[in-house]
Every structure is written in C-alpha cells, then in structure tokens.
Amino acid sequence: SLQTWTRPALPPRDGPAISDARTWGYQLQRLDLARLPDHVDLLVTDYSRDGSAGAAFTPGDVEIMKQRQGGRRRIVLSYLSIGEAESYRYYWRPTWRVAAPAWLGDENPEWKGNYPVRFWMKDWQQVILRTTATRYDWLAEQILPWHKAYLDRIIDAGFDGIYLDRIDVFSEHQSHHRRARADMIAFVSSIAAYARSRRAGFLVVAQNAEELLTDRRY
Numbered sequence: 746s747l748q749t750w751t752r753p754a755l756p757p758r759d760g761p762a763i764s765d766a767r768t769w770g771y772q773l774q775r776l777d778l779a780r781l782p783d784h785v786d787l788l789v790t791d792y793s794r795d796g797s798a799g800a801a802f803t804p805g806d807v808e809i810m811k812q813r814q815g816g817r818r819r820i821v822l823s824y825l826s827i828g829e830a831e832s833y834r835y836y837w838r839p840t841w842r843v844a845a846p847a848w849l850g851d852e853n854p855e856w857k858g859n860y861p862v863r864f865w866m867k868d869w870q871q872v873i874l875r876t877t878a879t880r881y882d883w884l885a886e887q888i889l890p891w892h893k894a895y896l897d898r899i900i901d902a903g904f905d906g907i908y909l910d911r912i913d914v915f916s917e918h919q920s921h922h923r924r925a926r927a928d929m930i931a932f933v934s935s936i937a938a939y940a941r942s943r944r945a946g947f948l949v950v951a952q953n954a955e956e957l958l959t960d961r962r963y
Contacts, residue, residue: 906948
C-alpha cells in the first residue's frame with residue numbers, strides 16, 4: 746500500500762478576532778495591493794488574481810493584504826465556492842465539456858462558467874480537500890498542477906480563513922438526494938476540521954444557507 750503522507754501543521758492564526766471587525770471589504774477581481782483602504786478590518790478576496798494557479802497570490806502578497814497603518818492587522822479571507830465548479834479555475838479540464846465527471850452538473854444560466862456540483866461525491870470533495878494523502882499525491886502535485894487540493898493552496902498562501910459560497914446548493918438536490926442537507930453539513934464540518942488541523946484558529950465564514958445554523962453540528 747502507498748505510504749500515508751501528512752502535510753505539515755502551520756503556526757496558529759494570529760491577528761484580530763472576527764467579532765472585532767466593523768468594516769468589510771469584498772473584491773474578487775483586479776485587487777490592487779498598493780491601494781487597499783486602510784479602514785477595512787476584514788477583506789474577502791480570491792486566492793488568485795484570475796483564478797489560475799499561475800496568478801495565485803503568494804504568502805508575501807497575503808501578508809501585504811494583512812498590513813495596516815500603525816502596525817495594525819486586518820483579517821484576510823479567501824473566497825471558495827464549494828457548491829459550484831468554475832471553468833476559470835486551475836482545476837478545470839477542457840475535456841469536461843464533452844466528458845463530464847459524474848459530480849458535474851449543467852452550467853448555471855445566471856453565471857456563465859459556473860456549474861453546480863453533486864457536492865457529496867468523493868471526486869468533487871477531493872478537488873476541495875484531501876483529508877488523507879499518500880506519497881503518490883505528493884509526487885502528483887509536483888507534476889500535475891491541478892492535483893493539489895484547493896483548501897491546501899489557500900492555507901499555504903497564509904490566508905486567515907475562507908469565505909464559503911454556494912453552500913445553499915444542497916437545497917437544489919433535496920428532491921432527488923435525500924441526504925443533501927446532512928451531506929452539506931458534513932462537508933463543511935470536514936473542511937473546517939481539516940483546515941484547523943493544519944492551522945489552529947483558521948476561520949470559516951459562510952455566505953449563505955443560514956437555515957443550516959439551526960443544526961448543532963453545523
């Protein structure tokens with residue numbers, strides 16, 4: 746069997762508490778690191794300038810985002826959609842348009858390039874995170890740029906946390922997938938647990954699906 750490979754744990758998150766944030770900034774495209782408004786306590790942005798791996802923000806870039814005048818710090822979260830695949834992301838493969846994986850749904854007519862997913866399927870979840878990895882995964886990441894999980898890219902870049910989008914996609918599957926609600930709760934819980942196993946204090950913020958807050962597990 747292939748030997749298990751464990752990613753190194755990183756130092757705990759430092760900086761202000763999210764409850765201290767009074768002003769939020771939200772800019773996913775064309776972020777100018779030289780023109781960040783100093784009054785913003787919390788910034789949500791993309792992990793990459795254009796969605797590709799080549800334009801991903803470096804740890805140095807993320808550190809610049811966190812800096813404010815007078816030595817103060819801001820919280821910086823990375824946007825992450827877990828309910829839709831996006832054709833402009835590093836993980837997208839052109840062959841999917843003619844031979845779609847089982848987890849990939851039809852294009853969202855309201856958002857070109859976005860495809861709702863069957864989020865409970867293992868192959869999609871492994872695009873987002875791999876809770877266990879092998880030496881093969883380590884080797885594959887050196888050769889295949891899409892192999893490294895999205896969450897690990899965000900953690901390794903130094904973001905304080907993630908801003909999860911399209912959690913509410915579970916509601917679109919409930920009529921034909923009885924466990925959709927429970928499976929989404931389990932998915933988000935796995936994301937949070939894994940991220941915090943690598944960086945204690947990592948923040949997980951949900952953009953939608955407020956109805957899940959009635960579940961204690963969530």
